[in-house]
Amino acid sequence: MSRIRSESRTGLPATSLLVALDGSGFAERAVVPAGRLAVELGVPLHLWSAAPTLADAEDRQARMRCMADAGGASWEVVVTDRPVEAMTAKEDAAGRPLVCLATHGRDRTAALAHSVSAAVVAAADGPVLLVGPEVPAKGPAGRHVAACVDGSPDSKLIVAAAAAWAAALGLDVTVVTVAEPVPESVRRPGHYPRLHGPDGDADAYIEELAAAWRGDVAVTGRAVYDPVDVDGALLDAFAADPPYLVVMGTRAPHGLRRLILGSIAAAVAHAAPAPVLVVPFEVPAVPGDRGLWR
Numbered sequence: 001m002s003r004i005r006s007e008s009r010t011g012l013p014a015t016s017l018l019v020a021l022d023g024s025g026f027a028e029r030a031v032v033p034a035g036r037l038a039v040e041l042g043v044p045l046h047l048w049s050a051a052p053t054l055a056d057a058e059d060r061q062a063r064m065r066c067m068a069d070a071g072g073a074s075w076e077v078v079v080t081d082r083p084v085e086a087m088t089a090k091e092d093a094a095g096r097p098l099v100c101l102a103t104h105g106r107d108r109t110a111a112l113a114h115s116v117s118a119a120v121v122a123a124a125d126g127p128v129l130l131v132g133p134e135v136p137a138k139g140p141a142g143r144h145v146a147a148c149v150d151g152s153p154d155s156k157l158i159v160a161a162a163a164a165w166a167a168a169l170g171l172d173v174t175v176v177t178v179a180e181p182v183p184e185s186v187r188r189p190g191h192y193p194r195l196h197g198p199d200g201d202a203d204a205y206i207e208e209l210a211a212a213w214r215g216d217v218a219v220t221g222r223a224v225y226d227p228v229d230v231d232g233a234l235l236d237a238f239a240a241d242p243p244y245l246v247v248m249g250t251r252a253p254h255g256l257r258r259l260i261l262g263s264i265a266a267a268v269a270h271a272a273p274a275p276v277l278v279v280p281f282e283v284p285a286v287p288g289d290r291g292l293w294r
Contacts, residue, residue: 012041013164014098017129020083021049023060027102028067030131033275034100035071036139037129037245040169045073046097050083100129103269127161130269130276140274144172146243148234148268151177151198151205154249159209159219161279162247166217171244175210175221177202178233196230197223231267238273246276 017038021027031047038045047068051057057077068075080086147162149155159175166173179197184190191199198205206221213219226233238246248265269276 012043013161013168014041014043016044016046016097017041017100018046018048018097019100021047021060021064023049023051023056023063029133029135030100030102030129031067031071031073032137033131033135033139034129035073037169037275038073045071047071047073047075049077050080050086051077052079052081054079096126098127098129100131100275103130103132103266127277127279130278132270132272132276134271134273135275136273140242140244142242142244142274144174144241144243145169146238146246146274147173147175148246148248149175149177149206149209150196151200151202155209156212158247158249158279159213161277162245163213163217163219165245165247165277169244172218172220173210173213174241174243175206175219176224176234176237177206178224178226178230180227181225231264231271234264234268235271243272243274246272246274247279248276249279 014037017034019030019034021031035045047064049057049060049064051060057079060077064075064077067073078086145162145166147159149158155177159173162173162175165171177197179192179202180194182192182194185193190201192201193199202223202225206223210219210221222237224233224237246268248268250265265276265278269278
């Protein structure tokens with residue numbers, strides 16, 4: 001299967017944004033947040049839909065034209081039974097666009113709004129922007145990018161992605177982790193035998209990550225302590241201090257499994273008050289490695 005990659009050769013975190021639509025009102029929830037990001041980044045917004053028949057395509061064209069005119073976007077409806085392959089052909093000199101999708105909010109297994117979106121995510125090996133039903137139409141309330149980390153080596157890449165977006169949008173970065181509150185190991189000083197969160201001092205870990213990026217953007221950090229509920233603790237933190245954008249990573253295998261099957265990243269995307277950028281890391285997990293939000 002063809003794969004979709006979001007690339008940038010301009011220094012921006014995305015050279016264009018593409019919203020995949022299926023003709024449903026739910027899928028259209030991604031249009032306004034994607035359009036807002038496109039304006040702030042100064043990149044094009046493209047609305048795209050794959051219809052199985054010519055009749056379906058004709059039904060969608062008027063609605064697509066109306067949305068595109070309102071948002072200053074380009075639009076396209078194609079007739080194809082191979083939507084992912086058609087989408088991968090959309091590439092300009094700067095690279096393929098960042099794909100934006102609406103997500104359901106019923107539970108963490110209801111990841112995607114429609115079958116075309118599911119096929120796109122299954123083929124994607126780059127970041128995907130997910131817009132859940134809790135993202136307000138008027139836009140996120142916060143002015144910072146939340147980088148969600150868990151103590152694994154790839155957490156540094158999550159902060160790097162968040163810093164790139166924050167710099168492009170003129171925002172600050174907040175690095176946040178959720179750690180199980182456990183006592184320090186008696187046999188291994190400096191080690192905390194947690195089921196989730198960094199193995200060392202969580203506050204010191206967050207400060208070290210934040211300090212590495214200060215100077216490029218304004219970066220602060222916080223460790224949230226919760227014995228069980230990682231996604232719930234993150235959502236509580238976002239409710240108290242709303243972000244403009246959430247950045248999360250996953251080492252789940254390529255395809256839909258990185259967004260369903262109990263994924264913390266999917267659970268957060270469904271209920272977050274801001275769009276969630278899911279950044280995949282297809283690095284095999286080592287024994288004992290909890291991975292990024294698997």
